Amino acid sequence: MTTKPLIDKPRLAELNETTLLDLLYYMKLMRAVEQRIERVLYRQGKIPGAVYSARGEEAIPVGSAAHLRPDDVVVSLHRTMGMFFIRGVPLRRIIAQYMGRKGGVTDGRDGNMHMGDLAYHIIAPISHLAETVPVAAGAALAIKMRGEDRVVYCYFGDGATSTGSWHEGVNFAAVQRLPLVLICDNNQWAYSTPLEKQMAVEHIVDRAAGYGIATEIVDGNDVLAVHEATGRAVARARAGEGPTLLECKTFRMTGHAAHDDARYVPAHLFEEWRAKDPIDRYQRYLREQGLLDEEKLNAMEARIEAEIDEAIAWAERQPYPSPDELERGVYYES
Amino acid sequence: MARMTYLQAISDALRYEMRRDPSVFILGEDIGVFGGAFKVTQGFLEEFGPERVIDTPISESGFTGAACAAATVGFRPVVEFQFIDFISCAFDQIVNYAGKCYYRWGIPMPVVFRGPCGGGVHAGPYHSQNPEAWFAHAPGLKVVLPATAKDAKGLLIAAIRDNNPVIYLENKFLYRHYREEVPEGEYVVPIGLAALRTIGQDLSIISYGATVHLCVAAARQLEREGASVEVVDLRSLVPLDKQTILDSVKKTNKVLIVHEANLTAGFGAEVAALISHEAFEYLDGPIMRVASLDVPSPFSPTLEMAMIPTVDKILEAARYLLAY
Numbered sequence: 001m002t003t004k005p006l007i008d009k010p011r012l013a014e015l016n017e018t019t020l021l022d023l024l025y026y027m028k029l030m031r032a033v034e035q036r037i038e039r040v041l042y043r044q045g046k047i048p049g050a051v052y053s054a055r056g057e058e059a060i061p062v063g064s065a066a067h068l069r070p071d072d073v074v075v076s077l078h079r080t081m082g083m084f085f086i087r088g089v090p091l092r093r094i095i096a097q098y099m100g101r102k103g104g105v106t107d108g109r110d111g112n113m114h115m116g117d118l119a120y121h122i123i124a125p126i127s128h129l130a131e132t133v134p135v136a137a138g139a140a141l142a143i144k145m146r147g148e149d150r151v152v153y154c155y156f157g158d159g160a161t162s163t164g165s166w167h168e169g170v171n172f173a174a175v176q177r178l179p180l181v182l183i184c185d186n187n188q189w190a191y192s193t194p195l196e197k198q199m200a201v202e203h204i205v206d207r208a209a210g211y212g213i214a215t216e217i218v219d220g221n222d223v224l225a226v227h228e229a230t231g232r233a234v235a236r237a238r239a240g241e242g243p244t245l246l247e248c249k250t251f252r253m254t255g256h257a258a259h260d261d262a263r264y265v266p267a268h269l270f271e272e273w274r275a276k277d278p279i280d281r282y283q284r285y286l287r288e289q290g291l292l293d294e295e296k297l298n299a300m301e302a303r304i305e306a307e308i309d310e311a312i313a314w315a316e317r318q319p320y321p322s323p324d325e326l327e328r329g330v331y332y333e334s
Numbered sequence: 335m336a337r338m339t340y341l342q343a344i345s346d347a348l349r350y351e352m353r354r355d356p357s358v359f360i361l362g363e364d365i366g367v368f369g370g371a372f373k374v375t376q377g378f379l380e381e382f383g384p385e386r387v388i389d390t391p392i393s394e395s396g397f398t399g400a401a402c403a404a405a406t407v408g409f410r411p412v413v414e415f416q417f418i419d420f421i422s423c424a425f426d427q428i429v430n431y432a433g434k435c436y437y438r439w440g441i442p443m444p445v446v447f448r449g450p451c452g453g454g455v456h457a458g459p460y461h462s463q464n465p466e467a468w469f470a471h472a473p474g475l476k477v478v479l480p481a482t483a484k485d486a487k488g489l490l491i492a493a494i495r496d497n498n499p500v501i502y503l504e505n506k507f508l509y510r511h512y513r514e515e516v517p518e519g520e521y522v523v524p525i526g527l528a529a530l531r532t533i534g535q536d537l538s539i540i541s542y543g544a545t546v547h548l549c550v551a552a553a554r555q556l557e558r559e560g561a562s563v564e565v566v567d568l569r570s571l572v573p574l575d576k577q578t579i580l581d582s583v584k585k586t587n588k589v590l591i592v593h594e595a596n597l598t599a600g601f602g603a604e605v606a607a608l609i610s611h612e613a614f615e616y617l618d619g620p621i622m623r624v625a626s627l628d629v630p631s632p633f634s635p636t637l638e639m640a641m642i643p644t645v646d647k648i649l650e651a652a653r654y655l656l657a658y
Contacts, residue, residue: 048456048635100456100634108634111458127460128423129392162391163423190392191416192368198391264367321632323640330629 015227017291023066023223024286025300027058027279030082032304033091037098038258041312047098049111054079056221056253059278060185062086063226064153064246067234073143075123075136077155078113079185087120092311101318108321130160133169133182140178140243151179151237159190161204167211170243174211177242181233182213184245186220187252192264204247213243220248221278224285250278338516341509343483344448345374347490348412350519352382355410358494361388361397362414371416372450372509398424398447402432402499405445410494415449418503419463432499433474442497448490450506451479452544452594453631453642462631462638464543464595469501470571470604476500477571478525481546483514485569488523496525505544512547528575530582534564537656538582540605541592542568545643549592552648561656571601579605580613587618588655594642597625619658622651 034053042051054061057079065083068074074083084094089105097104097115105115106124116124123139125132136154143150160166161184173180184204188195201207205215214236218229226248233244251273255262286292338346351358359382360375366389369376379387390397394415401411415421421428428447435443453462470477476498480486486504493500531546532553539549546567553563566582568575583589589609591602606621626642 049458049633050461100636106633108637109459109630109632111456111633114458114460114633127417127458128420159392162393162396164393164395165423190363191371192364193389193391197389320636321634323636326632326637326640327627327629 026062030058051258052078059223060248063223064230073121073152075132075154092314095311095315103318130163130166137173140180158186173243174213179237180243182245184247191256208245215245218248220250221276335515340483340512343487347487351494358410359386360412394423398427410444412446418449418451429472446493448502451503452505458633459630479503479543526573528578529567531565534562536562537588538586539590540566583613584616589621591623
């Protein structure tokens with residue numbers, strides 16, 4: 001495995017050059033992997049089922065996950081691949097997961113980003129959106145009951161906040177003052193449904209008024225802004241001050257999934273948001289700071305392509321699961 | 335008559351009822367502007383307007399409850415679940431509100447809950463399920479599963495006109511894989527009548543939904559091997575056409591029950607209990623079942639295809655019974 005863990009830094013001011021470049025690396029890796037999956041492997045028929053990507057939303061999982069301690073718990077979403085890298089989940093296992101092969105995170109039992117691994121303290125999502133929010137609250141409750149200073153991250157999208165489960169989970173976490181960081185990837189579209197059909201308030205954080213928790217609206221296309229805001233939320237959680245809702249505003253630069261051409265999204269919105277691309281913006285920033293030049297960038301991109309090639313080659317060597325395994329593991333045995 | 339896919343027949347039924355009856359309206363996620371995840375309601379927003387084609391937030395429990403209330407005051411709502419797996423989010427409203435409403439109050443509840451069920455498309459544990467037994471077990475609900483395009487149309491029209499809550503389960507594999515001549519305009523298939531897909535003397539294969547087509551394929555193969563097989567398509571689980579089942583069993587004396595939902599406590603067990611009680615003396619062999627294995631629907635194609643019924647699995651059980 002070639003990804004390396006980030007150094008946990010509570011404040012931007014303390015970020016060193018390596019960490020600043022790591023943020024770029026993980027965002028670029030996430031985009032390159034998802035592009036390869038969506039535009040090559042899926043079209044080649046090497047990936048069954050559906051493929052979801054988070055093009056344009058990479059700053060949210062990367063900027064936030066950079067704060068995680070190895071013992072913190074994360075409840076993932078289908079648009080948080082960068083978080084998996086930062087946690088140290090090997091890329092080759094993620095590729096094998098998409099292919100439905102052995103060696104994938106779920107050994108072919110589930111597909112795409114539907115995966116978790118408690119070895120990395122990652123809890124898998126289910127398709128029923130926001131059912132994970134009460135689950136995340138429960139993980140945080142266990143931490144509180146044991147008197148630990150670990151935190152729980154829960155990622156979800158804008159649409160998930162319309163479900164009853166989201167509200168029940170947030171309310172429970174608020175009442176219990178649980179160490180929970182609620183990270184909303186507000187990409188403004190739930191499949192074809194825009195925000196104004198999802199809710200009658202302007203911001204996701206407006207919903208939190210009913211629960212008495214801290215909130216923050218964040219530029220979700222600014223990886224450093226996400227990093228800073230998450231740092232404040234984590235500090236509150238570790239200090240026993242309860243949950244924080246971070247609304248990271250971004251834009252889904254793709255369809256809901258690879259099979260969706262997103263014709264319902266007005267074209268000018270894609271244009272506007274392309275200009276705010278989180279990777280382009282951050283690359284410009286790093287160049288201005290004198291931390292990135294053409295040579296470093298080329299080396300990073302070459303490294304990423306090589307890592308992806310290696311991971312795909314490994315995944316393609318893995319067998320598909322044998323039907324003999326089908327009935328194993330429905331129940332805990334021994 | 336017009337040649338339609340199974341999916342087009344569903345759209346046709348919905349459109350026909352919405353044109354005929356202004357009290358019919360539809361609601362669900364992405365059904366308006368987008369025309370639905372599978373495009374069942376494409377063009378409906380343009381024809382019927384946003385008051386009757388309601389794009390909802392991601393709130394299955396919320397919009398299901400809203401539909402139930404509208405049904406008690408003169409509307410005939412049709413709720414779309416984007417994948418039927420998500421009906422679990424609305425379970426309480428359906429089982430405890432809709433299903434018990436008439437019994438408790440005497441107020442009719444003409445509402446349809448429809449959505450795509452079924453596997454074979456490598457969609458994993460949350461986009462492949464067959465939940466009919468959950469609802470067949472709850473009193474007050476009707477449960478129908480069309481296997482053909484004609485039935486898709488006729489049963490949906492019947493469901494919309496029914497004064498009870500109806501769970502209408504459409505198979506996503508059949509959406510575009512099945513096509514036939516379907517009557518245009520008025521066409522009703524009464525809820526509670528089974529259909530014979532083949533006529534035979536030696537074995538009854540009882541099924542419903544997508545597996546009916548596997549059973550017919552198996553029956554054709556067995557015909558070539560010299561056996562005469564009757565395929566009974568239940569079409570409706572609640573109410574159940576007991577007469578057609580028993581008539582077939584009393585004629586063939588051997589029974590194989592096939593469904594794609596997993597085996598344990600599946601609806602096949604109910605059919606088997608009925609037959610053993612009502613036709614025990616007529617049986618010349620054990621009542622057998624072919625169903626999915628009792629595991630969550632796995633994603634990887636090698637696992638999923640091993641889990642669900644296939645023509646070969648049906649043939650194997652049928653040959654065993656025929657030789658019994």
